[in-house]
Amino acid sequence: MGVFDVISEFYDKASSYLTRVLEYLIVLVLIAILAGGLFTLVVMPPAEGGTSSGGVQIIAPSTSYQYGAETFVIAIILGFTTLGAAALFRASIVYGQKRFASALGAFGIAAILIGLLSMIYVAHIV
16 A cells, blocks of 8 residues: 555545534534524523513513523524434434334434424423
8 A cells, every 4th residue: 555545545534524524513503593593693682581570581482582591492402303303314324233223213203303392392482
């Protein structure tokens, strides 16, 4: 194996890893934007609000406004749902490992259902 073969192999592996890292970063940025990160950066709302009884409120009572903590709550829910979708798609391409594919599929379905139910609950609070 010559020097050029080693360099070529290293370049192929490095570009593959950089492509994966870039894909993950793009997904994280999209989740942050969908969760309201851009609104939080532009408007700079307070982290939480207060209720009339003196409690702490992290989800705004209006659909036209949100608190800073709500961004993190929605981002976590969207990230968990995205992880479930990725697991479900990965389960469909796993060959020769039935138990692993079944576990991935079950986790994917459960994560997507929990994410959807969480988003419905958050929307119901508003």
